[in-house]
Amino acid sequence: MLGELQWLALEVKYVERVQAFYEAFLDLEVEQSTDGEVTLAAGDTDLVLRAPGNTPRGGLHTHYAAEVPAAKYDAWYDRLDEQFNLVEQTIDDARSLYFYDPAGNCVELGERETGEKGVGSVFEVVFEVEHLDPAVAFYEGLGFEVVDRGEERARLTTGPLDVELWEPRLGIADARGGVHVGIGVAATDPAATVDPVRDDASAVTPVEGGLRVCDPDGHKLSLLTTDD
Numbered sequence: 504m505l506g507e508l509q510w511l512a513l514e515v516k517y518v519e520r521v522q523a524f525y526e527a528f529l530d531l532e533v534e535q536s537t538d539g540e541v542t543l544a545a546g547d548t549d550l551v552l553r554a555p556g557n558t559p560r561g562g563l564h565t566h567y568a569a570e571v572p573a574a575k576y577d578a579w580y581d582r583l584d585e586q587f588n589l590v591e592q593t594i595d596d597a598r599s600l601y602f603y604d605p606a607g608n609c610v611e612l613g614e615r616e617t618g619e620k621g622v623g624s625v626f627e628v629v630f631e632v633e634h635l636d637p638a639v640a641f642y643e644g645l646g647f648e649v650v651d652r653g654e655e656r657a658r659l660t661t662g663p664l665d666v667e668l669w670e671p672r673l674g675i676a677d678a679r680g681g682v683h684v685g686i687g688v689a690a691t692d693p694a695a696t697v698d699p700v701r702d703d704a705s706a707v708t709p710v711e712g713g714l715r716v717c718d719p720d721g722h723k724l725s726l727l728t729t730d731d
Contacts, residue, residue, distance in 0.1 A: 504646060504661075504690070504691045504692075504696075505645065505646045505647070505661040505664070505688050505689065505690050505696065505726070506661060506662070506663060506664070506688065506689035506690070506691075506729070507547065507548075507624070507661075507663045507664060507688070507689050508548050508624065508625050508626070508628070508663070508664045508686060508687070508688060508689075509548070509549065509686075509687035509688060509689055509725075509727055509729075510542075510548060510549035510550070510551055510686065510687040511548060511549075511550055511551065511562075511565075511567060511625050511628060511684075511685075511686050511687075512551040512552075512553050512559070512560075512561035512562065512684075512685040512686070513550070513551065513552055513553065513561040513562055513565055513606060513608055514553055514554075514555060514560050514561035514562060514563055514606075514683075515552050515553070515554065515561070515605075515606040516554070516555065516606070517605070517606075518539060518540070518541055518552050518553075518554050520605055521552050521604060521605050521606050522541045522543070522552055524604055524605050525543050525550065525552075525604070526543075528583065528586065529545075529610075529621075529622045530621050530622065531543040531544060531545055531550065531622065532544050534549065539553065539554035539556055540552065540553045540554065545569050545622055545623065545624060545625055546569070546570065546617075546619050546622070546623030546624030546625075547623075547624045548569070548624040548625040549687075550625070551685075559683075559685045559715070559723045560683050560685065561683075561684075561685055562608075562681035562682065562683060562684030562685060562722075563607075563681060563682050563683065564607045564608060564609075564679045564681060564682070565608045565609075565628065565629065565680075565681030565684055566608070566609040566611065566628075566629040566667075566674065566678035566679060566680060566681065567608070567609075567610065567611065567625050567627060567628045567629065567681075568599065568611035568612070568613050568625065568626055568627035568628075569610070569611070569612055569613070569622050569623060569624065569625045569626065570612075570613055570614075570615035570617050570619065570622075570623040570624060570626055571612045571613070571614060571615070571617075571619075571621070571622055571623065572614070572615070572616075572617050572619060572620065572623075573597075573614040573615060573616055573617075575620075575621075576598060576600075576612075576614040579600070579612060580600055583600065583602060583612075587602040587603075588602070589601065589602055590602075590675060590676040592675050594613075597613055597614050597615070598613070598614050599611050599612065599613040599614070600612050601675055601676035601678065602676075603676075608681075609676055609677075609678035609679070611627070611678075613626070613627075626663065626664060626665060627664070627665040627666070627667065628664075628665075628666055628667070628681070628684060628686060629666075629667040629668075629669055629674070629678070629679075629680040629681060630666060630667070630668055630669070630680050630681060630684050630720065630722050631669055631670075631671060631679060631680030631681060631682050631720070632668045632669065632670060632680070632720045633670070633671075633720060634670070635655060635656070635657060635668060635670050637703075637719065638657075638668045638718070638719070638720060639652075639657050639659070639668060641700055641703055641704075641718055641719065642659050642666060642668065642718075643659070644699040644700040644703070645696060645697075645699070645700055645716070645724070646661065646696055647659035647660060647661060647666060648660055648661075650665075655669060655670040655672050656668065656669045656670070656672070656674075661688070664688065667680070668680070681722075682720075682721065683721045683722065683723070684722045684723070685722070685723045685724075685725070686722075686723075686724055686725070687724075687725040687727050688724055688725070688726055688727065689727060689728075689729045690713060690726035690727060690728060691728070692728075693713040693714040693726035693727070693728060694714065696726055697714050697716050697726065700716065703719060704716045704717060704718060704719070705717040705718065705719055705721065710725050710727075712727045712728055713725060713726045713727040713728055714726050
């Protein structure tokens, strides 16, 4: 069974510049910093900024969504509207605002009933795929459930995490799905989760705490056991 998003990696050319953006505008704090890589805390999600280099790489032009407390949404909107040309959308009675970081990633902040005081965990990541039908089948094999489907896009969920699969297109705020996105997802049994898609995966590699599976479009999911 799959659970929460543990981390999301973004590839950025200038780590310090993008780090400063997330610290200044989203109040994210640095958890760890090494040469060419910085990890910021977004609620229970680690947001990893990774300079171009060895694989696995972070995602490029990735659209992702993090939660903000519903009671603080208007304050976040007013604060960010002073600096950015925000786009706002209401989805299922919940508002979201959209803007871009310096590396071209589309950041969505969605109002949620959450215990976080500031920007919280990432609850949605968008992957660009070449062909929708086989991509959907692959993620269903991993244990995701389809909850919404369109002609060029599909939303799948583990419950706490939504993954959107988009054929090449522009979404709200002209966002694009990310390429070679890397995420870490909680899994109760990584080996059993991977088995149904092992023959279709581009690669399956052992990593500390679990397995990394590379899907046919080059996205890498690290399935990680947790203490829960």
